[in-house]
Amino acid sequence: MTYQTANISIEKSESTKINSVDFSKLDFGKVFTDHMFVCDFENGEWQEPKIMPYQAMTFEPSARVFHYGQAVFEGMKAYKDHEGKVFLFRPKQNFERINKSAERLSMPAFPENYFFEGLEELLKLDNDWIKPGLGNSLYIRPFVIATEPAISASPASMYRFMIICSPAQSYYNSPVRVLVAEHYSRSANGGVGAAKAAGNYAAQFYPTSLAQKEGFHQIIWTDADTHTYLEEAGTMNVFFRVNDTLITAPVSDRILDGITRKSIIQLAEDLGIKCDVRPVKVEEIKKAAKDGSLKEVFGAGTAAVISEISAFQHKEELFEISGAEDSYAKLFKQTLLNIQYNVSEDKHGWRRAVK
Amino acid sequence: MTYQTANISIEKSESTKINSVDFSKLDFGKVFTDHMFVCDFENGEWQEPKIMPYQAMTFEPSARVFHYGQAVFEGMKAYKDHEGKVFLFRPKQNFERINKSAERLSMPAFPENYFFEGLEELLKLDNDWIKPGLGNSLYIRPFVIATEPAISASPASMYRFMIICSPAQSYYNSPVRVLVAEHYSRSANGGVGAAKAAGNYAAQFYPTSLAQKEGFHQIIWTDADTHTYLEEAGTMNVFFRVNDTLITAPVSDRILDGITRKSIIQLAEDLGIKCDVRPVKVEEIKKAAKDGSLKEVFGAGTAAVISEISAFQHKEELFEISGAEDSYAKLFKQTLLNIQYNVSEDKHGWRRAVK
Structure with a gap:
């Protein structure tokens, strides 16, 4: 079946793969839903966006993404409450960030109306793939990738x-052990680490x-200069709790402006945590x-949500972190x-209901 | 027509595009020859290599190269002398470097026999695409790209x-003007700049x-730390001639170990240039x-060969370089x-004839 929304041409999948998926045993990012959103940029503008059955696509071997890594991405999640309503979390932040990343890599900005219309139509079509229950989500x-064959x-x-979508449970289930880079x-100052x-x-x-x-x-x-300052963990920003104060590195051109990170900073203020x-x-x-003043260390990111860090090693010296009874990590999570x-009040307007 | 060499299954193209190509007006990297070499890594090993007609290929939208840039490449050229013999220039250096790059990106090494057998068969099939005459070459x-759909x-x-091949003239024809990064x-210390x-x-x-x-x-x-040392130009290493001495930065984990660069260093020794x-x-x-002691600046790389640099700017200050009559750049080129x-003696054994 094909139909048209305001801007998007939609071809609905004739069948669903959903019955072959065991939602209790999901490896992150291996299974994808029935549909995907595709929009090409050619002749200086974004062409008509399409939603179509999830499928492999044809690329020239000379497509620039294969050679020069001109590619940026985002990570977001859709959540379902027990009434079946679907929500996104601060999606405008992701939209703005993918365009900021694109700019740093000399790629064209994607239109906001296409982004949100595409996202909402996709989530409507693949609604059954979003399972309710804390921890379940649709990643x-x-x-965006450079396709020019030259x-x-x-x-x-x-x-x-x-846009492709993959049903997910949380990314790191148990506390993680980390090594401090020596x-x-x-990333470098003046590099692309923030993208x-x-x-x-x-x-x-x-x-x-x-x-x-x-x-x-x-x-x-x-x-990279001195290896004396802690920055981020690649897929997560990192927070340290010393006594009752949280500490995290400022964003820079080396550190990603994480949405979970900035949400935690706001929640800390709300909760009276310094x-x-x-x-x-x-x-x-x-x-x-x-x-003994280091009470907790945790990572924060969309895929990982919040990951408690139970140990870190630096220069052969290992530090185990016992964790606090009044865990901030657990509280924030x-x-x-x-x-x-959609369990609690949303005083900052972070939730966005998908119609 | 399909046939088999020692390791490679070959499907020959039924027709050629060569007659549609204007070899006097080649944009770099836009036109490709009739064949390509393909070898997949699966189940922990490289599968049977294939040569097939140059064509678009199918990839899953979740192929890892699109998301995480797990991809490395090389640049080489084939040259033809006036008797129609075809040569590669220090190809083992490229083979070793692509595997070094692959290692830094956690990718498997490619076997040497597949690399050279594939290259030679490809050049035999697409021999007509290599035009004789200084400056003409087959790029x-x-x-290598990560294809796993997850x-x-x-x-x-x-x-x-x-391996794909594109007929080429020299990359930068006229002297280039460069800006010094401020x-x-x-790349960062400890990063992937050398790959x-x-x-x-x-x-x-x-x-x-x-x-x-x-x-x-x-x-x-x-x-990246201080912006006080000159490193490389992204697609070229850079040489400075001060009076009669050449100066170039040492390779490091930030600077590519260029094959043209190391050849120039050797040629300088041969020619008695410090x-x-x-x-x-x-x-x-x-x-x-x-x-007035800065006589020349030039870049060196496979695509560019040697590019004379006629001016550089740093902190709003522009320096025009008049160039020397006894140009080292021209001599090395x-x-x-x-x-x-194959015009002169090859005392270091850098040429490799393609049989």
């Missing part, structure tokens, strides 16, 4: 914007695999771990989930 | 290695476009430009071309 992946090392003239780096640029992620795979061989799940990156946004020295956190799943 | 683009931010388990950066990683290139597009608006062709990148490989301060080069096109 939404908007992304390998000169310059911005492309052709792009594809897509040699490798995630959700595709290449930022592959660049972390090798150092992360070395850390994993030593028994750690993730790396907390430090500044949150210092300032450069965080590795030595300061080690000292706090030694004298519950508060966020309650907002996201 | 060869080996690349968007978890970790190394893929499925890859595609490909704010933006190409030919796809994401390194898209990261340069935006700052380069800003420089182009000011009338410059390229950026010479500086160290070449200092050491960190190069911006201020030192500005001072040399002011006192001619010496390299003579080796590449």
Whole structure:
């Protein structure tokens, strides 16, 4: 069946894969819903957006994304409450950020009406893939790739914007152990670290695999110049609780402006928890771990929501974090989930109902 | 027609596009030859390599290369002498470097026999696309992309290695004007700058476009920490001639180990030209430009061969470089071309004849 909304041409899938999916055993990002949103940029403008059955697509081997990594993405989630209503969490932040990332990579901005119309129509069509219940969600992946079939090392003239969706449980279920970077780096001053640029992620795979061989799940990156300041964890921003004060690094051109991060900073203010946004020295956190004032460390990101960090290692020295009884991580996680799943009041207007 | 070599299954194209190509007006990297080489990595090993007609291919929207930039490439050229013999230039260096790049991005190494057998068979099939005459060449683009259809931010388990070929003239024909980076950066200490990683290139597009608006062709990148040392130009390494001494920055984890670069260093030794490989301060080069001792600046890379740089700007200060009568750039370019096109002796064994 095909039909048309205000701006979008929709081809509905004739069948659904949903019955073949075990929603109790979901690996992150492996299963996708029945539909996807596609919009091409050609001749200087975005062409008619389409929703079509989820499918493989044809690309020229010379498509610039394959050669020069001109690609950006976002990560969002849709949540369903027990009445079956579907919500997004601060989606305008994702929309604005993907265009900011695109600008840093010399890619054209995507129109706001196409973005939200596409997203809403997609969620309507694939509504059954969004399962209610805290922790269940539909992970939404908007992304833009350079498709121009020419390998000169310059911005492309052709792009594809897509949204694909994957049912998800939370990304890290158990507390994670992290290694503090001493040699490798995630990003440079004046680089693309603040953008959700595709290449930022592959660049972390090798150092992360070395850390994993030593028994750690993730790396907390430090500044590339001196490796003395704690920055972010690649898929998460990081918070430290020293006594009853939260500390997190300021965003910069090296650190992603995380939406979960900024929500936690706001929630801390609401809850009367002091949150210092300032450069965080590795030595300061080690000292706090030694004298017992380091109560908690946790990561925050859309995929991970909030991940408690149970241990970190720096220069061969391992620090176990026992965790606090009045856990801030748990408090923030519950508060966020309650907002996201329409359980509690939403005084900042972060929820956006999908009609 | 299909047939089989030692390791490769070959499907020959039934027709050729060559008659539709104007070889006197080639835009870099837009036209591709009749065949391509493809080899997939699955189940922990490289599968049977194939040569097939050049064509678009199907990819899942969740292929990891689209999301996390897990992709590396090489740039090589094939040259034809006036007897119709075809040569590669130090191809083993490219083979070793693509595997070094792959390692840094947690990708599997490609087997040497597949690489060279694929390359040679491809060049035999597309021999007519290699035009004789200095400056004409066949640009060869080996690349590897992560194809696994799953968007978890970790190394893929499925890859595609490909070689595509595009007839080329030299990349920069006229002298280029460059801007010295003051704010933006190409790479970090401990990052992936030394790898030919796809994401390194898209990261340069935006700052380069800003420089182009000011009338410059390229950026010479500086160290991200202090912006006081000159590093490389993104698609070229850079050499400075002060009086009769060449200076170029040492390779590092931020600077690509260029094959043209290392060939020039060797040729300088052969020709009795002093070449200092050491960190190069911006201020030192500005001072040399002011006192007249800066005779030449040039870039060196496979695509560009050697590009004379006629001017550079740093902090609003513009320096025009008049060029020397006994140009080292021209001398190295001619010496390299003579080796590449089988005109002169090849005492280092850099040429490799394609049988």
